[in-house]
Amino acid sequence: MxxxxxxxxxxxxxxxxxxxxxxxxxxxxxxxxxxxxxxxxxxxxxxxxxxxxxxxxxxxxxxxxxxxxxxxxxxxxxxSFMDVQRDYSSAIGFALVSEITDSVLGEREAADAQFRLILLTARAIRVHGPSQAVLAYFCLWTARLGGWLGSLDRCSRCARALQLEPAFHSAGFAELFCADCRDNWAKSISKEALSVGRTALAGTLDQLLKENPPLGPTKEILSYTLDVLERHIEKKLISRKTFETGESAIG
Ligand SMILES: [Zn+2]
Missing domain, CATH: 2.40.50.140 (Nucleic acid-binding proteins)
Incomplete structure (x- = not known):
C-alpha cells in the first residue's frame, strides 16, 4: 500500500x-x-x-x-474557511459549491482548473459574501470546464448574434436560440443576463465584481446555469433550494 x-x-x-x-x-x-x-x-x-x-x-x-x-x-x-462558514448565508454558498463539485466531477479525473476555481470562489466568499455574482461565476465556469455550456453569443441554429435581443432555450439545455428559431415552449433569457454571463466567461472574477452586475440578470444567468448543471447530473441539487429560499438575504 x-x-x-x-x-x-x-x-x-x-x-x-x-x-x-x-x-x-x-x-x-x-x-x-x-x-x-x-x-x-x-x-x-x-x-x-x-x-x-x-x-x-x-x-x-x-x-x-x-x-x-x-x-x-x-x-x-x-x-481553513471555518470562520467564513460561521455566517449562515456563506455556509449555504459553500454547500452549493461543494455539492456541485462533488456531483459533476468524475472519480479520479484530473481537475486542476476546478481545484483553482473552488479556491478562488471560497476566498471571494470570504471577502464579498456569497453574492449571486460570485456563485454565477463559479457555476458558469464549472459548466464551461465540463464542456456543457455552448456559445452565449449566437443562436445555435442560425448563428445570429444575440447581443441585442433576448434568447430562448429549453429548461436545462444550454443551447440558445433567437426568436425566429425558438421552439414554442422555450423559456426566454434576457440580453442583460447573457451579458453578465459573457463578462464572467471572458474575464476574471475580479473584473466581474468590479462591474457590479445588476442583481436581476445575475440571478437569471445563475438559474440558467444551475438548470444546465442539474440536467447534466440528472438530479436536483439539495443546496440549491436552500440557497434560493434564502437568497432574498443574499445580494
Ligand atoms: Zn436563429
Missing amino acids: PLKESEAIVLRTFPLGEGDRLVSFLDRQVGRVRGVARGARLPKSRFGSTLEMLAYIRIWYFERETRDLVRINQCELLE
Missing part, C-alpha cells in the same frame, strides 16, 4: 460507523477521491478541523488496490 501525499480540497464528509468519517475530496493531481478517516468523529481526533467543508489541506493517504475507498492517514490544514 503506497502512501500518497497531495494537496486537496475537502468536498463533503459523511458519518461512518461508530466514529469514522467518509470523506469526498478533490486531490489536486488525481481528481475526486473518496476515503475513510478512521476515528475522525472521536474527541481528540488527529484530524482536528482539517475535514471541514472546502478546507484546503495537505493529505496523506493509502491506496488500496482492491477497494474504491482510500484510507486517509493524515491531514494538515493549509487554509
Whole structure:
C-alpha cells in the first residue's frame, strides 16, 4: 500500500460507523477521491478541523488496490474557511459549491482548473459574501470546464448574434436560440443576463465584481446555469433550494 501525499480540497464528509468519517475530496493531481478517516468523529481526533467543508489541506493517504475507498492517514490544514462558514448565508454558498463539485466531477479525473476555481470562489466568499455574482461565476465556469455550456453569443441554429435581443432555450439545455428559431415552449433569457454571463466567461472574477452586475440578470444567468448543471447530473441539487429560499438575504 503506497502512501500518497497531495494537496486537496475537502468536498463533503459523511458519518461512518461508530466514529469514522467518509470523506469526498478533490486531490489536486488525481481528481475526486473518496476515503475513510478512521476515528475522525472521536474527541481528540488527529484530524482536528482539517475535514471541514472546502478546507484546503495537505493529505496523506493509502491506496488500496482492491477497494474504491482510500484510507486517509493524515491531514494538515493549509487554509481553513471555518470562520467564513460561521455566517449562515456563506455556509449555504459553500454547500452549493461543494455539492456541485462533488456531483459533476468524475472519480479520479484530473481537475486542476476546478481545484483553482473552488479556491478562488471560497476566498471571494470570504471577502464579498456569497453574492449571486460570485456563485454565477463559479457555476458558469464549472459548466464551461465540463464542456456543457455552448456559445452565449449566437443562436445555435442560425448563428445570429444575440447581443441585442433576448434568447430562448429549453429548461436545462444550454443551447440558445433567437426568436425566429425558438421552439414554442422555450423559456426566454434576457440580453442583460447573457451579458453578465459573457463578462464572467471572458474575464476574471475580479473584473466581474468590479462591474457590479445588476442583481436581476445575475440571478437569471445563475438559474440558467444551475438548470444546465442539474440536467447534466440528472438530479436536483439539495443546496440549491436552500440557497434560493434564502437568497432574498443574499445580494
Ligand atoms: Zn436563429
